[in-house]
Structures are given as structure tokens and as C-alpha cells.
Amino acid sequence: MTVTLRAATAGDADAIASIWYSGWPDGHLGNVPDELVAIRTEESFWERVPDKIADTTVAVVGEQIAGFVMVVADEAEQVYVSKEHRGTGVAAALLAEAERLVKANGYDEAWLAVANGNDRARRFYERSGWTHAEEFDYPAPTDNGPIAVACHRYVKQV
Numbered sequence: 243m244t245v246t247l248r249a250a251t252a253g254d255a256d257a258i259a260s261i262w263y264s265g266w267p268d269g270h271l272g273n274v275p276d277e278l279v280a281i282r283t284e285e286s287f288w289e290r291v292p293d294k295i296a297d298t299t300v301a302v303v304g305e306q307i308a309g310f311v312m313v314v315a316d317e318a319e320q321v322y323v324s325k326e327h328r329g330t331g332v333a334a335a336l337l338a339e340a341e342r343l344v345k346a347n348g349y350d351e352a353w354l355a356v357a358n359g360n361d362r363a364r365r366f367y368e369r370s371g372w373t374h375a376e377e378f379d380y381p382a383p384t385d386n387g388p389i390a391v392a393c394h395r396y397v398k399q400v
Contacts, residue, residue, distance in 0.1 A: 243303060245335045250298035250310065255291045257307040258298060263287040265322045273359035278382055278389045294320075299339050301332045311336040316349035337370055345400040352400050355380040355393040364394060372396040 250258060263284055271279065291298075294312055297319070301309040309323035309332045318340035323333045344352035356363045358377070368374070375397045381388030 243330055245308070245332055246302045247299055247335060247339050248302065250295050250300045252292070252295055254298075254300055254307060254310075255288070255295065258295075258300065258310050259288040259291045261307070261309060261322050261324045262291070262320065264325065269360035269363050270357055273357040274382070274391045275389055278384070278391065281384055281386075299336065299343070301327075301336050303327060303330075303332065308332045309336050311340045313340050313343040313347070315347055316344050316352055318344070318352055318354040321354070333366065334370065337367075341398060341400045350399060351397050353395055353397045355391075355395055358392040358394065364396075367396045370398075372398045 266282060266287070270282075297312045297314050299311050299313070300307045301311075301323070307324075308327035308330075310320070311318060311322075312320040318337065321333065321336055321340065323336070340354075341352050353375070354367070354372070355378075356367065357380075364374075373396065375395045378393060378395050379390035380393040382391045
């Protein structure tokens with residue numbers, strides 16, 4: 243299977259939002275405040291994607307977008323793979339690209355946040371050479387200001 247990485251375009255917004263919406267509950271339901279779950283409606287994912295296109299890289303398998311990563315400065319902010327492409331190497335390719343982009347942004351260390359309780363993601367990042375640095379409250383952005391989410395901070399030298 244060949245994975246092609248490229249910068250996202252406005253035409254990718256629907257596929258990105260669909261993957262984000264379908265994958266978000268896996269790592270977040272039961273692990274984030276109910277207040278955040280209540281405002282992460284299906285529509286909210288489609289509303290947030292257009293402003294994030296410039297920060298997004300997509301993974302394409304065949305003609306299908308199989309996943310995406312959003313990188314802002316030194317943070318791998320979002321890493322999502324469609325359910326049908328999990329376990330195929332797409333996530334590893336996206337994470338490696340996030341590391342490359344953080345380095346290209348002028349940083350020596352990348353970081354990401356994993357919600358407490360999202361053990362599957364934590365195991366993946368650890369297998370990928372990321373190190374647990376601390377527990378902290380991540381300020382999840384919302385239209386009404388940030389909501390604190392208990393998270394693990396992972397770091398990796400790039």
C-alpha cells in the first residue's frame with residue numbers, strides 16, 4: 243500500500259471533517275469533560291476544518307484521503323486516521339510528517355497532547371519514540387473560550 247502525503251486543500255475539507263468526527267469519540271468520550279462533548283457536535287467538525295486547512299497534511303491511499311495531521315508551530319495538534327486505514331502504516335507516516343514539519347518550523351522538539359484514558363493513542367506514540375513528559379490541562383478551544391482537558395504531554399526530539 244502506498245501512502246502519499248500532501249498539503250490539504252479546501253476541496254479536502256469534507257473528508258477531513260468526516261475522519262475527524264468519526265474518530266474523535268474513540269479517544270475522547272469518557273475522557274474529556276461533558277461540557278466539551280456537548281459542543282463537539284457533528285456540525286462543529288465541519289465548521290472548524292476550513293480555518294485549519296493551512297495547518298493540515300493529508301494522507302492519500304489510492305484516491306481516498308485516509309487520514310490527516312494538523313501541525314501548529316511545535317505541536318502535532320491533531321492526528322487522525324480513518325477506521326478502515328488504521329493499522330496500515332498511515333498513522334506512522336502522518337506522525338513522521340508532523341515531526342518533519344515541526345523541525346521545518348524551526349523547533350528541536352515536537353509535542354502533542356493525549357487525553358487521559360486514551361491508552362491506545364498513548365501506546366502508539368510510545369512505540370513511535372515519543373516520551374511522556376507530564377500531565378497537564380490542555381486548553382481545548384471553543385467559541386466560548388477554552389475548556390481544560392486532563393492530558394498527557396508527549397515530546398520527541400526532531
